[in-house]
Amino acid sequence: MGARSCEPVAAITGLGFSQMSRAPIGTVRELAGTAVLAAISDAGLAPADIDGLLLNKSPTAAAEELPLLLQNDLGLRDLGLLAAIDSEGSSAVQMVQYAALAVRHGMARAVACVFSDTPVKSGSAGDTFAIAMPLSGIEGWEQQQGFLGAVAGYAMAAQRHMAVYGTTAEQLGAYAVACRQWARANPMAFLKKPLTLHDYLASPFVVEPFRVLDCCFPVNGAAAVVVTAADRAADAPLPPAYIHGMGQGHRGRNGMREDEPELHIGAVQAGRIAYRAAGIAPSDITQCQFYDAFSFAGIVSLEAYGLCPEGEGGRFVADGHTAPGGRLPVNTGGGHLSGYYLQGMTPISEAMIQVRGLGGERQARNDIVLVSGNGGCLDYHASLVVSPHRGLG
Amino acid sequence: MTMSYPGAHDRIFLDFIAAGELRLPFDPATGQALGLHRRRAAAEWRPAAGTGTVLSFTVTRRQYAAAFPVPLVHGLIALDEGPTLIARILGAAPAEVSAGMPVRAGFDSHGLWFGPCQARVAEEPSHAAA
Structure with missing residues (x-):
């Protein structure tokens, strides 16, 4: 362990959800408002105490679906952020991260952060996500080639990992099975039917090497958190999550053969910076909450965040280390595959539940929790190191 | 997943493809091919050899677009000049495609595709080349 930081950057003191459903339950804006109010209440605050608001819409949604006007919907006045x-x-x-910096530097005292999305239209979200990712560097190219959806981009990356490191379908399946085992103990999870590796291998392909069970389970809904200064956090009714480290890593692409953006990802940088700030090593982490919209994203995150050797994420998962009873619990709520797909709020929300010790049967050791966000096709990474402990020393 | 609007760089590449030609941007100072993500106004667009290697591949089984029947094979192709791009692979069954496979460019109504170097491929091969 390195030298520990004495004081957290800030704390997450409130968590709130809207209803979550596969059916239409309201607009993105309405659901966002519900989640923000729930998070404010959970933090023991009133809307008048909130002086910062940050919004996150899905990349597939139009900007006007989650406008800055949410401020007025909620009657929030004189925001500093x-x-x-x-x-x-x-x-x-x-x-x-930005909320933490803002409260740390006096721009705001209590910042609400919300994600909201309604991807499931008429029973399926498949068409919502069938948008071409700009992977080759020419706008319109993937569309012209019929290469559609994040699923195709991640499938291409996964197959590259399989070719270079020998990662197998059974290892991808082991990841999906482990997530399902966790989800079974999460009352909020959507997919709780027992799942075996045999069931996984028998499930249909979407884009090989991905089967449907390698892909996230989209829901309509919203989740929000409230971030305050660390010295105010103890006043909250429930235990806070202290933020000890934050990092980002956006590696960029040059489009040349040796670049290998499928294997070398910015999560390495996002982890290194967050660990340094928190004064920890990867071996200090007691559980992970990853952004795992596809099984492979969870596997490659284990490698990039330094939790297993490069190329060995699949084996690490197949050996059972990330499953219930394993030495490094990963996505204890079922994650995106079996829990609920609220993009970056899925790992944040489960981290909050775990840090508070409210995980019930799925509660895992929560001393140091790594939380990750991952966007584009493994292009954009952000991480948090959170803990129920105000000091990590 | 955000798309931006095609600019000159994108139009130049796509216009050559529409004309049945694969050209790549080169740095006139070094003579080296530039990756397609770079946007350099001074680039020279030179013909590519049209040969490359499959780094990775996917087989789309779920039908997303009527114009692209499934199974639909795509490869992440490393062109011999160095740049990479994603394109359809035709003229090989999905099970015959592998990382490391040498491929050669062809053109059809959708634009660029790649096929195995040794394969004899018809002018308009079926997309469902299974």
């Missing part, structure tokens, strides 16, 4: 964060899947973690 108001912005929409638009860094794809890393946005929710980034919101918490």
Whole structure:
């Protein structure tokens, strides 16, 4: 362990959800408002106490679906901080980071951060996400080639990992099975039916090497948190999550063969910076809450965040280390695959539940929790190191 | 997943493709090909050899777009000049495609595709080349 930081940057003191459903339950804006009010109440605050608001819409939603006008919907006046964060899947973690910096430096005292999305239209979200990712560098190219959806981009990256490191379908499946085992103990999880590796291997392909069970489970809904200064956090009715480290890593692409953006990702940088700030090493982390919209994203995150050797994420998962009873619990609520897909708010919300010790049967050791956000096709990364302990020393 | 609007760089590349030609931007100072993510106004667009290697591949089984019947194979292709791009692979069954496979460019109504170097591929091969 390195030298520990004495004082956290800030704290997360409130967590709130809207209803979550596969059916239409309201607009993005309405759901966001519900989640923000729930988070404010959970933090033991009133709307009048909130002087910062950060918004995160899905990359597939139009900007006007989650406007700055949410401020007025909620009657929030004289905000010292108001912005929409638009860094794809890393946005929710980034919101918490900017909120933490703002409260640390006196721009605001209590900042609400919200993600809201309604991707499930008429029973399926498949078409919502069938948007071409700009992976080759020419706008319109993937569309012209019929290469559609984040699922295709991540499937391409996963197959590259399989070719270079020998990662197998059974290892991808082990990740999905472990997440389902966790989800079974999460009352909020959507997919709780027992899942075996055999069931996984028998499930249909969407884009090979991904089967449907490698993909996130989209829901309509919103989640929000409230961030305050660390010295105010003890006043909150429930235990806070102290933020000890924050990092980002956006590696960029040059489009050349040796670049390998499928294997070398900015999460390495996001982790290194967060660990240094928290004064910890990867081996100090007691559980992870990853942004894992696809099984492979969880596996490659284990490697990039230094929790297992490069190329060995699949084996690490297949050996059972991330499952219930394993030495490094990962995505204890079921994550995106079996829990609920609220993009970056899924790992943040489960981290809050775990830090508070409210995980029930799925509660894992919560001393040092790594939270990640991941956007684009492994392009944009942000991380938090959080803990129920005000000091990590 | 955010798309921006095509600019000159994108239009130049796509216009060559529409004309049945694969060209790449080169740095006139070094003579080296530039990755397609770089946008350099001074780039020279030179013809590519049209040969490359499959780094990775996918097989789309869920039908997303009527114009692209499934199974639909795509490769992450490293062109011999160095740049990479994603394109359809035709003229090979999904099970025949592997990382490391040498491929050669062709053109059809959708634009660019790649096929195995040795394969004989018809002018308009079926997309469902299974």
